[in-house]
Amino acid sequence: MITLKSPQEIEGLKAAGALVAKCHKEIAKMIRPGITTWDIEEFVEDMLAKAGARAYTKGYKGYKYATCASVNDVIAHGFPNKTPLKNGDLVKIDIVAQLNGWIGDSAWCYGVGELSPEAEKLMRVTKECLDIGIRHAVIGNRIGDAMHALQKHAESHGFSLVRDLAGHGVGRELHEEPSFIHVGTPGKGFRFKEGMVFTIEPMVNAGTWQMTIDPDGWTCRTADGSLSAQFEHTIAITKDGPLILTDQGD
Known part of the structure; x- marks a missing residue:
């Protein structure tokens, strides 16, 4: 069942989302060749703790880290490690903070140093997919409308949408209803209603949409070894349109 949030509850979610957004803005300043995802992991855990928040993913279903790197x-759920990032890498950092009982969830893709034209295009199109999905998330539309629009955009550039990982509702728990994949048919699926809060988080691959999972049970990779990008916001549906709760102000 989809639980609609009150304006007061959305304010709580917005505070958690703002903290995650602040983390991402600081990470953007850190990204360069030679830094490690473990440096980012330690930075995020410290920043959340100083703000009185908890890194929700640490301990979630046995996951050991404050971030996914x-x-x-690697599409998603990668472990942070001490391998230096190198020029041309694409790194996706997913952060979930719990602040005063409410969840903020956002993933961002960062380019390290100078990117290849393919990587630059993949990042740009993936961010555009996120923006398109959010624009279509208005009262009266259906999830199929929003997901079809972003799917069409990605595929028009020769890219594909991951279908084995989903967007989800957010509240006091990380994964609430609704759950949906980032492909869709116009006019199908649930209809957006005021008070809904959920993520839109397209994972776009340069090659096939299919993926594999490493023996660690977490790390999701493209099946053909192609690059993958992701951008994710948590949004609330309001009478005035979609409200981005993890807005970085850019």
Whole structure:
């Protein structure tokens, strides 16, 4: 069942989202060749703790880290490590903070140093997909309308949408209803209603949409080894349109 949030509850979610957005803005300043995803992990955990928040993913279903750090062909749920990032890498950092009982969830893709034209295009199109999905998330539309629009955009550039990982509702828990994949048919699926809060988080691959999972049970990779990018916001549906709760102000 989809739980609609009150304006007061959305304010709580917005505070958690703002903290995650602040983390991402600081990470953007850190990204360069030679830095490690473990440096980012330690930075985020410290920043959340100083703000009185908890890194929700640490301990979630046995996951050990405050961030997910996914490089190049890793789509999602990669482990942070001490391998230096190199020129041309794409790194996706996913952060979930719990502040005063409410969840903020956002992933961002960062280019390291000078990117290849393909990587630059993939990042640009993926961010455009996120923006398109958010624009279509208005009262009266259906999830199929929004997901079809972003799917069409990605595929028009020769890219594909991951279908085995989903967007989801957000509240006091990380994964609430609704759950949906980032492909769709216009006029199908649930209809957007005021008070809904959920993520839109397209994962766009340069090659096939299919993926594999490493023996660690977490790390999701493109099946063909192609690059993958992701941008994710948590949004609330309001009478005035979609409200981005993890807005970085850019």
